[in-house]
Amino acid sequence: xxxxxxxxxxxxxxxxxxxxxxxxxxxxxxxxxxxxxxxxxxxxxxxxxxxxxxxxxxxxxxxxxxxxxxxxxxxxxxxxxxxxxxxxxxxxxxxxxxxxxxxxxxxxxxxxxxxxxxxxxxxxxxxxxxxxxxxxxxxxxxxxxxxxxxxxxxxxxxxxxxxxxxxxxxxxxxxxxxxxxxxxxxxxxxxxxxxxxxxxxxxxxxxxxxxxxxxxxxxxxxxxxxxxxxxxxxxxxxxxxxxxxxxxxxxxxxxxxxxxxxxxxxxxxxxxx
Amino acid sequence: xxxxxxxxxxxxxxxxxxxxxxxxxxxxxxxxxxxxxxxxxxxxxxxxxxxxxxxxxxxxxxxxxxxxxxxxxxxxxxxxxxxxxxxxxxxxxxxxxxxxxxxxxxxxxxxxxxxxxxxxxxxxxxxxxxxxxxxxxxxxxxxxxxxxxxxxxxxxxxxxxxxxxxxxxxxxxxxxxxxxxxxxxxxxxxxxxxxxxxxxxxxxxxxxxxxxxxxxxxxxxxxxxxxxxxxxxxxxxxxxxxxxxxxxxx
Numbered sequence: 001x002x003x004x005x006x007x008x009x010x011x012x013x014x015x016x017x018x019x020x021x022x023x024x025x026x027x028x029x030x031x032x033x034x035x036x037x038x039x040x041x042x043x044x045x046x047x048x049x050x051x052x053x054x055x056x057x058x059x060x061x062x063x064x065x066x067x068x069x070x071x072x073x074x075x076x077x078x079x080x081x082x083x084x085x086x087x088x089x090x091x092x093x094x095x096x097x098x099x100x101x102x103x104x105x106x107x108x109x110x111x112x113x114x115x116x117x118x119x120x121x122x123x124x125x126x127x128x129x130x131x132x133x134x135x136x137x138x139x140x141x142x143x144x145x146x147x148x149x150x151x152x153x154x155x156x157x158x159x160x161x162x163x164x165x166x167x168x169x170x171x172x173x174x175x176x177x178x179x180x181x182x183x184x185x186x187x188x189x190x191x192x193x194x195x196x197x198x199x200x201x202x203x204x205x206x207x208x209x210x211x212x213x214x215x216x217x218x219x220x221x222x223x224x225x226x227x228x229x230x231x232x233x234x235x236x237x238x239x240x241x242x243x244x245x246x247x248x249x250x251x252x253x254x255x256x257x258x259x260x261x262x263x264x265x266x267x268x269x270x271x272x273x
Numbered sequence: 274x275x276x277x278x279x280x281x282x283x284x285x286x287x288x289x290x291x292x293x294x295x296x297x298x299x300x301x302x303x304x305x306x307x308x309x310x311x312x313x314x315x316x317x318x319x320x321x322x323x324x325x326x327x328x329x330x331x332x333x334x335x336x337x338x339x340x341x342x343x344x345x346x347x348x349x350x351x352x353x354x355x356x357x358x359x360x361x362x363x364x365x366x367x368x369x370x371x372x373x374x375x376x377x378x379x380x381x382x383x384x385x386x387x388x389x390x391x392x393x394x395x396x397x398x399x400x401x402x403x404x405x406x407x408x409x410x411x412x413x414x415x416x417x418x419x420x421x422x423x424x425x426x427x428x429x430x431x432x433x434x435x436x437x438x439x440x441x442x443x444x445x446x447x448x449x450x451x452x453x454x455x456x457x458x459x460x461x462x463x464x465x466x467x468x469x470x471x472x473x474x475x476x477x478x479x480x481x482x483x484x485x486x487x488x489x490x491x492x493x494x495x496x497x498x499x500x501x502x503x504x505x506x507x508x509x510x511x512x513x514x515x516x517x518x519x520x521x522x523x
Contacts, residue, residue: 177361177363177365178365178366178367178368180327180361180365181359181361181365181366181367181378181431181434182367182378182381183327183354184325184327184354184357184359184444185354185355185359185378185379185380185381185382185434185438186351186352186353186354186355186356186381186382186383186438187351187378187381187382187389188351188386190386190389191381191384191386191389194389194390195367195370195378195381195389196367199367199368199369199370200367200368200369202369203369
């Protein structure tokens with residue numbers, strides 16, 4: 001079959017395009033590999049004390065120390081495990097309370113002032129998320145001392161960002177029609193929110209809170225590293241006394257607690273949705 | 274005296290935007306079931322929302338039940354809105370709440386915050402709601418969620434909610450355009466029957482001219498924010514309709 005002019009022209013144009021794309025991909029991959037090599041050199045090759053590692057056997061021996069379990073620690077584990085669980089739960093509830101006003105300020109369609117309070121709400125959301133929970137815990141440990149209370153406060157502060165952001169977004173996405181209907185009956189602002197807005201957002205908010213609680217169990221397990229109570233404190237003590245079996249035991253307890261939280265939140269979420 | 278009197282009503286949504294209503298005058302008498310017809314975009318929905326200030330007018334006078342609507346503060350406005358039942362094109366129900374709670378929400382203007390927080394409505398309100406639900410034919414669906422109902426049933430919930438306000442005026446914003454022709458007729462007949470029974474005048478946006486002629490005693494024709502016709506239904510000629518719908522491109 002004869003190849004027409006347009007077909008021939010189209011083919012050469014296609015090969016041309018292909019080559020250009022191949023060169024572009026090669027350049028992108030080349031740049032990426034160069035960047036990765038630079039990072040590896042900076043963080044691993046230059047930054048590691050190679051002489052201290054002392055060969056393959058040394059590394060295996062160090063890791064191997066953790067493959068024992070100190071069952072004797074079991075009675076000491078019970079109270080901190082419960083404390084960790086409580087810290088996560090109380091912190092999440094407290095975080096919800098803080099989140100409500102922040103979401104109200106930071107939702108564009110209900111905020112009392114678009115110029116001042118809306119940006120403030122958005123700023124608080126970012127602030128809560130951009131500070132790590134350990135840093136929040138350090139701040140509260142220095143403010144209220146050691147124990148579970150700074151842990152609860154740190155978890156509450158860290159939870160505000162996520163819960164209030166999702167809540168604010170849910171408020172912004174509501175259907176305005178029921179709101180209009182409640183307003184038309186002569187309802188006041190509270191009634192408009194409670195009847196018009198809340199029923200529309202509460203499945204999303206509840207699912208978010210359950211998810212956040214799930215994450216907070218993880219967070220509260222490390223709070224003790226900076227003296228804010230729970231399993232983390234026990235972990236820290238085992239590490240300091242070189243009781244490697246104890247460290248493994250604490251990690252197992254944390255694992256168990258997290259799996260438990262995962263199971264509970266799975267069923268809770270199902271019940272809500 | 275008229276229940277509602279509107280004079281030279283003008284609306285602009287933004288300072289530089291187009292004028293949606295360009296000086297509308299009309300009255301609603303105490304025995305009126307008044308239809309507002311006109312093509313899409315004529316300003317019917319905007320006009321009806323000016324009456325209870327869901328939309329703020331830019332200029333003009335609105336006198337409702339002897340009160341100057343535009344002069345009311347927030348609290349007085351809520352007091353006025355309680356007296357005006359509104360029925361919507363898309364029903365505007367709270368989907369996640371039961372039929373009963375939706376109907377009771379019509380009483381919110383009369384209910385304290387504490388009571389509304391616990392959805393604890395007075396006994397007489399609940400009995401009244403049961404009566405109205407029976408009247409609109411939904412006695413078997415009281416505890417269903419609103420989003421489980423069909424379109425026609427949802428609009429009946431909307432009607433019961435508006436009646437709970439013990440309204441002195443009904444505002445109907447395209448109450449039938451989301452419904453099929455048979456259900457539309459039933460719903461219009463139901464609303465008109467109740468309005469006559471309770472002696473409540475109604476102002477009804479409707480684009481179905483046939484339904485307007487059938488149910489309403491007076492018709493106002495609106496086109497692009499201007500009133501083109503105002504008179505008894507019997508006096509509406511085909512030439513008037515052509516005039517009202519002249520700008521609509523078919």
